[in-house]
Amino acid sequence: MSGLAVALDGAEVVVCCGSGGVGKTTTAAVLGIELARTGRRVVVVTIDPAKRLADALGLPDGLGNEPVRLDVDPGPAGTGQLWAMMLDTAATFDGLVRANAPSAEQAERILTNRFYHNIAGALSGTQEYMAAERLHALHDDGRFDVVVVDTPPTRNALDFLEAPGTLARFLDHPLFKLLMMPTRRGLKVLNVAAQPVLRTIGKVVGGDVLADAIAFFQAFDGMETGFRDRADDVMTLLRSDATRYVLVAAPRRDTIDEARYFAGRLRDAGLAVSALVVNRSTPTFGTPRAARPSARARGATRLVALWDNHDELVATAAAEHEQLTTLADDVAPAPVCWVPMLHGDVHDLDGLDEIRHLLFEPGDDTAGGLFGREHPTG
Ligand SMILES: Nc1ncnc2c1ncn2[C@@H]1O[C@H](COP(=O)(O)OP(=O)(O)OP(=O)(O)O)[C@@H](O)[C@H]1O
Ligand SMILES: [Mg+2]
Numbered sequence: 148m149s150g151l152a153v154a155l156d157g158a159e160v161v162v163c164c165g166s167g168g169v170g171k172t173t174t175a176a177v178l179g180i181e182l183a184r185t186g187r188r189v190v191v192v193t194i195d196p197a198k199r200l201a202d203a204l205g206l207p208d209g210l211g212n213e214p215v216r217l218d219v220d221p222g223p224a225g226t227g228q229l230w231a232m233m234l235d236t237a238a239t240f241d242g243l244v245r246a247n248a249p250s251a252e253q254a255e256r257i258l259t260n261r262f263y264h265n266i267a268g269a270l271s272g273t274q275e276y277m278a279a280e281r282l283h284a285l286h287d288d289g290r291f292d293v294v295v296v297d298t299p300p301t302r303n304a305l306d307f308l309e310a311p312g313t314l315a316r317f318l319d320h321p322l323f324k325l326l327m328m329p330t331r332r333g334l335k336v337l338n339v340a341a342q343p344v345l346r347t348i349g350k351v352v353g354g355d356v357l358a359d360a361i362a363f364f365q366a367f368d369g370m371e372t373g374f375r376d377r378a379d380d381v382m383t384l385l386r387s388d389a390t391r392y393v394l395v396a397a398p399r400r401d402t403i404d405e406a407r408y409f410a411g412r413l414r415d416a417g418l419a420v421s422a423l424v425v426n427r428s429t430p431t432f433g434t435p436r437a438a439r440p441s442a443r444a445r446g447a448t449r450l451v452a453l454w455d456n457h458d459e460l461v462a463t464a465a466a467e468h469e470q471l472t473t474l475a476d477d478v479a480p481a482p483v484c485w486v487p488m489l490h491g492d493v494h495d496l497d498g499l500d501e502i503r504h505l506l507f508e509p510g511d512d513t514a515g516g517l518f519g520r521e522h523p524t525g
Contacts, residue, residue, distance in 0.1 A: 149482075149484070149506065149507050149508070149509055150422065150482025150483075150484065151422050151424075151482060151484045151506055151507060152181075152185075152507055153482070154391060154393075154421040154422040154481065154482055155178065155181075155182065155391055155393075155421070155422070157388075157389075158182075158293060158389065158390070158391045158421075159286060159292070159293055159294070159384075159389035159390070160282065160286060160293070160294050160295075160296065160384060160385070160389060160390040160391070161175075161178055161182075161293065161294070161295045161296065161390075161391050161392075161393060162296045162298065162390065162391070162392050162393065163175040163178070163295065163296065163297050163298060163393050163395055164298045164305060164392065164393075164394060164395070164409050165394055165395035165396055165402070165405070165406055165409060166300065166396070166401075166402050166405030166406065166409075167300030167301075168300065168397075169395045169396055169397045169402050169406075169426055169427070170395050170397070170424070170426035170427065170486070171297055171298060171300070171395045172193065172195065172199040172200050172203055172297050173203055173426070173493050173499065173502065174393065174395050174424050174426065174502075175191050175193070175200070175295050175296070175297035176191060176200060176203045176204055176231075176297075176499050177499050177502045177503045177506060178191075178295050178393065179191040179229050179231070179295045180219050180220070180229060180496070180499055180500065180503050181503050181506070181507050182227070182293050182295070183219050183220065183221060183222065183227035183228055183229040184219075184220050184221075184222045184227055184503075185222055185227065186221070186222040186223070186224045186225075186226040186227045187226075187227055187292040187293050188226070188227065188228040188230075188290060188291050188292045188293070189227070189228065189229050189230065189291065189292065189293045189294075189295060190214050190229075190230040190231065190232065190285055190288075190290075190291045190293075190294055190295070191229070191230070191231045191232075191295040191297060192214075192231075192232050192233070192234060192281065192282075192285060192294060192295070192296055192297065193210070193231075193232075193233050193234065193297040194234050194274075194278050194296065194297065194298055194299050194307075195233075195297060195298070195299040195300070196233070196299075197299075198210075198233075200231060200233065200297055201231075201233070202494055203493055203494060203495075203498075203499060204217060204231055204495075204496065204499070205494060205495035205496055206231075209233070210231055210232055210233040211232065211233060211235065212232060212233065212234065212235035212238040212239065213232060214230035214231065214232040214285075214290075214291075215230065215231060215232065216228060216229070216230050217229045217230065217231060217496075219496065230290075230291065234277065234278055234281055236273060236274045236277045236278075239277045239280060239281050240273070240277055241258060243277075243280055244257045244258060245258075247370050247373050247374075248366075248370065249369055249370075253366055256362075256366045257363065257366040257367065260359060260362055260363045260366060261359045262356065262359035262360045262362070262363040263363050275306040275307040275309075276307070278296075278307040279307050279378070279381045279385075280377060280381070282294060282296065282307075282381060282384075282385075283377050283380055283381045283384070286384060305409065305412050305413070305416075308385055308416055308418075309416075385418075386416075386417065386418065391421035391422070392413055392418060392419070392420050392421055393420075393421060393422050393423075393424060394406055394409055394410060394413075394420045394422070394423045394424070394478060394481075395423075395424045395426055396423065396424070396425055396426070396471075396474065397425070397426055397427045397428075398425055398427070398428050398429070398467035398468075398470055398471055400470065403470060403471065403473075403474050406423075406474055407473070407474055407477055410474070410477045410478050411477075419478075419481070420477075420478040420481045421481055422481050422482050422483075422484060423474065423475065423478050423481055423482070423483045423484065424484050424486060424506070425467075425471060425483060425484065425485045425486065426486045427486070427487075427488045428464065428467055428485050428486065428487050428488065429460055429463045429464045429467055429487070429488065430460065430464075430487035430488060431457075431460050431461050431464045432457070432460070435453065435454065435457055437450060437453075439454050440454070471483065484506050484509075486502055486505050486506060487505070489501065489502070
């Protein structure tokens with residue numbers, strides 16, 4: 148078993164994180180394929196609105212908010228499955244409201260509320276919170292054994308770790324309690340003017356906006372407990388051994404610094420990196436078969452040039468390993484898995500399988516992985 152396979156053994160959630168363009172989406176798709184090969188039913192969910200996951204998987208029509216099944220190797224027992232989906236924050240929020248409102252009328256009241264339409268989706272934290280809710284639902288979904296999460300290329304990609312806690316704090320906020328109060332007392336309409344705090348807020352944001360907001364929160368009455376319970380569940384899941392964090396980096400100074408930031412962010416949350424994938428590294432192509440021409444033999448200039456080229460690659464690869472040591476120390480004892488830069492982009496299942504082979508079958512002839520595939524665009 149490769150170090151990465153050991154790191155993923157028994158995982159129920161795998162989160163791929165790292166800075167922009169390093170290969171998070173590619174890695175998430177590759178891990179999905181590998182986990183399916185081990186007989187597990189996997190769903191890869193991308194939080195990134197860019198279509199990269201669909202592109203990598205070779206799905207021209209893109210992905211939606213509902214998982215679609217892909218045709219991959221189901222493993223020796225034939226039980227493995229791979230599904231993929233793209234998180235749609237608004238659709239997830241609507242679905243949550245419908246599923247949790249005590250009545251269809253109450254759901255309708257929320258869904259048609261102007262505050263909900265115009266503001267709720269844009270409020271900071273909503274997207275992260277919906278990602279956490281979706282993760283909760285997918286983890287509970289009987290169709291799947293493992294959820295692989297592909298995060299967006301932002302520094303706050305891991306905010307969803309905190310989102311459930313943010314929601315719980317929000318529900319405990321005195322302002323929220325104040326807004327909820329009138330329905331608790333059985334009053335239908337909250338008299339904005341009678342509450343000095345609300346009068347002030349109303350002056351700032353406008354009376355209509357405030358009235359919509361109040362109606363929105365009141366329509367949520369009775370649903371907080373469910374939200375709070377799921378928030379607690381998801382926090383526990385993300386902090387448990389069932390969740391593994393795979394950090395992706397490229398061997399370049401800027402992305403290494405970013406990766407160290409992510410590793411620190413996880414450490415601050417009391418979490419550990421399970422594996423580090425160093426993607427797009429310089430390939431060294433092993434040891435050349437031809438002998439090095441002695442003393443730059445006359446007539447062997449092309450061979451000399453090839454050897455020089457090879458020496459340069461070896462030196463660059465060594466420098467990359469050197470650059471990686473601090474990050475590797477940061478995440479130790481997590482395994483460090485190297486994936487070389489391939490000839491072309493990864494945009495189909497074959498390309499992903501090539502990377503899968505390099506990551507999970509490193510003992511095999513990896514050169515076959517580098518040279519064995521045709522790259523029509525070089
Ligand atoms: N080992 C590799 N060799 C060659 N190309 C690669 C390799 N890994 C990824 N790529 C290509 O690099 C590009 C970026 O990869 P990917 O989309 O997986 O990165 P990302 O970290 O998810 O990016 P973003 O931060 O934009 O979401 C893609 O075009 C992909 O095909
Ligand atoms: Mg991506």
